Amino acid sequence: xxxxxxxxxxxxxxxxxxxxxxxxxxxxxxxxxxxxxxxxxxxxxxxxxxxxxxxxxxxxxxxxxxxxxxxxxxxxxxxxxxxxxxxxxxxxxxxxxxxxxxxxxxxxxxxxxxxxxxxxxxxxxxxxxxxxxxxxxxxxxxxxxxxxxxxxxxxxxxxxxxxxxxxxxxxxxxxxxxxxxxxxxxxxxxxxxxxxxxxxxxxx
Amino acid sequence: xxxxxxxxxxxxxxxxxxxxxxxxxxxxxxxxxxxxxxxxxxxxxxxxxxxxxxxxxxxxxxxxxxxxxxxxxxxxxxxxxxxxxxxxxxxxxxxxxxxxxxxxxxxxxxxxxxxxxxxxxxxxxxxxxxxxxxxxxxxxxxxxxxxxxxxxxxxxxxxxxxxxxxxxxxxxxxxxxxxxxxxxxxxxxxxxxxxxxxxxxxxxxxxxxxxxxxxxxxxxxxxxxxxxxxxxxxxxxxxxxxxxxxxxxxxxxxxxxxxxxxxxxxxxxxxxxxxxxxxxxxxxxxxxxxxxxxxxxxxxxxxxxxxxxxxxxxxxxxxxxxxxxxxxxxxxxxxxxxxxxxxxxxxxxxxxxxxxxxxxxxxxxxxxxxxxxxxxxxxxxxxxxx
Numbered sequence: 001x002x003x004x005x006x007x008x009x010x011x012x013x014x015x016x017x018x019x020x021x022x023x024x025x026x027x028x029x030x031x032x033x034x035x036x037x038x039x040x041x042x043x044x045x046x047x048x049x050x051x052x053x054x055x056x057x058x059x060x061x062x063x064x065x066x067x068x069x070x071x072x073x074x075x076x077x078x079x080x081x082x083x084x085x086x087x088x089x090x091x092x093x094x095x096x097x098x099x100x101x102x103x104x105x106x107x108x109x110x111x112x113x114x115x116x117x118x119x120x121x122x123x124x125x126x127x128x129x130x131x132x133x134x135x136x137x138x139x140x141x142x143x144x145x146x147x148x149x150x151x152x153x154x155x156x157x158x159x160x161x162x163x164x165x166x167x168x169x170x171x172x173x174x175x176x177x178x179x180x181x182x183x184x185x186x187x188x189x190x191x192x193x194x195x196x197x198x199x200x201x202x203x204x
Numbered sequence: 205x206x207x208x209x210x211x212x213x214x215x216x217x218x219x220x221x222x223x224x225x226x227x228x229x230x231x232x233x234x235x236x237x238x239x240x241x242x243x244x245x246x247x248x249x250x251x252x253x254x255x256x257x258x259x260x261x262x263x264x265x266x267x268x269x270x271x272x273x274x275x276x277x278x279x280x281x282x283x284x285x286x287x288x289x290x291x292x293x294x295x296x297x298x299x300x301x302x303x304x305x306x307x308x309x310x311x312x313x314x315x316x317x318x319x320x321x322x323x324x325x326x327x328x329x330x331x332x333x334x335x336x337x338x339x340x341x342x343x344x345x346x347x348x349x350x351x352x353x354x355x356x357x358x359x360x361x362x363x364x365x366x367x368x369x370x371x372x373x374x375x376x377x378x379x380x381x382x383x384x385x386x387x388x389x390x391x392x393x394x395x396x397x398x399x400x401x402x403x404x405x406x407x408x409x410x411x412x413x414x415x416x417x418x419x420x421x422x423x424x425x426x427x428x429x430x431x432x433x434x435x436x437x438x439x440x441x442x443x444x445x446x447x448x449x450x451x452x453x454x455x456x457x458x459x460x461x462x463x464x465x466x467x468x469x470x471x472x473x474x475x476x477x478x479x480x481x482x483x484x485x486x487x488x489x490x491x492x493x494x495x496x497x498x499x500x501x502x503x504x505x506x507x508x509x510x511x512x513x514x515x516x517x518x519x520x521x522x523x524x525x526x527x528x529x530x531x532x533x534x535x536x537x538x539x540x541x542x543x544x545x546x547x548x549x550x551x552x553x554x555x556x557x558x559x560x561x562x563x564x565x566x567x568x569x570x571x572x573x574x575x576x577x578x579x580x581x582x583x584x585x586x587x588x589x590x
Contacts, residue, residue: 065552076543
């Protein structure tokens with residue numbers, strides 16, 4: 001498996017993971033990232049996925065994946081069982097994002113989180129101009145059927161990270177054309193021009 | 205004494221004419237009794253490789269037996285997982301060496317209440333010691349010693365077979381590379397015990413049961429055993445599956461008869477299930493094996509905490525449940541998975557969508573089979589089996 005076969009945002013996540021580490025991918029889908037990490041970085045990976053088809057697809061590739069979700073299935077793992085716990089584009093869809101993030105940093109030395117940025121200028125402009133809940137390329141749902149029940153801006157996420165005592169080790173803003181820009185908060189430009197944010201968190 | 209032909213010393217026993225048997229022992233049981241000699245009846249498919257690393261132990265359920273893939277010697281019906289066994293099949297017999305053992309307490313050749321107690325020369329009957337899932341597994345371990353197999357590539361089983369899988373992983377972790385507990389639990393629930401008790405009471409209420417000594421009396425408590433099977437069979441199916449198959453359809457008649465014949469197809473079906481079951485199964489075996497399942501509680505055996513049963517385990521687990529299984533609901537499998545997570549074990553878990561109830565693990569469920577296949581392939585690769 002070469003890097004170009006992996007979804008762009010997953011590749012950025014993979015770049016944050018050191019070789020020969022233990023990784024838990026929460027919401028791992030069919031296991032694309034875990035498979036890539038196993039083959040290119042000799043990572044010992046585990047996954048959690050909600051859909052039967054995703055789990056069964058991952059198991060078929062020899063990956064260790066359980067059917068479950070971030071809200072209920074993180075609390076059983078022992079502390080510091082993993083080097084990295086990954087949550088990609090899912091935090092905003094959890095019932096209790098704060099607890100999920102705390103659990104991630106309890107069971108992992110690092111947490112890697114990517115999320116759509118509600119502070120992106122398009123979202124701000126859309127709400128200002130139309131007065132309706134924004135529907136954009138990274139937030140493609142109407143308010144009544146969106147799974148994203150806890151949307152936040154990048155600055156909101158940074159505040160939460162500080163509130164739970166996490167250290168932001170890396171921040172990457174990704175704009176709508178896929179350009180990436182590393183940043184250290186506070187950074188108003190990242191929150192305005194980043195359509196998606198990607199963070200590597202550590203325990204203080 | 206009026207023994208059935210199968211028990212006459214020196215007679216050809218059709219139950220074991222198509223499988224292997226061996227005398228092993230001693231076996232110390234959980235109840236404290238030591239059986240100096242036990243007979244174990246088993247069937248194998250495929251060949252053991254030179255490294256003895258390709259053995260797959262398939263554990264049968266309550267009323268199953270060692271005839272996994274070939275016709276049952278008494279009923280002539282195909283083996284209970286025959287659709288999955290063969291060259292290039294899920295259980296590829298060119299790759300794996302499958303072993304299926306009749307459980308201790310069973311009635312297809314392995315020592316159980318139906319066999320002769322060497323001390324009395326009569327069938328054990330209720331004189332047979334009460335056995336546990338752990339005893340069944342220890343009997344299987346004696347056979348593996350006899351076959352010179354140190355580590356199983358995989359232990360797999362559904363329902364009571366899944367209990368044996370969990371027991372294997374907990375008690376003999378070094379002898380198991382991969383474990384697949386399917387549609388099972390780490391302990392029998394109150395509801396499970398309740399259904400079993402109904403079955404046992406039905407058997408014991410049959411006057412032909414004769415306090416368990418029916419073999420000597422030349423009787424057969426077939427009515428009681430049949431009722432036990434009918435009640436149990438309902439628990440193996442889902443309401444949806446029952447309704448789809450039978451609904452309120454009448455059996456070969458236009459109208460109800462205002463009597464107690466089998467007016468409804470479901471009644472007729474259950475009666476048929478009951479009557480065919482008694483041809484091949486022993487009533488006392490049913491008592492003993494259901495009891496073993498009732499006593500099973502892997503958490504209680506480990507200080508009340510299931511995770512303790514798997515501490516430090518290197519076994520790779522794949523836990524599978526079915527959405528419509530109300531006998532061993534998914535929550536039971538989740539508890540197993542949570543316990544395995546708590547010790548950071550290597551575990552996969554899938555809940556397969558199926559409306560076929562508990563029996564789904566014995567039926568044609570493509571997604572289930574694809575998952576099994578995927579897990580086995582992955583584990584085989586890790587074990588270096590080609």
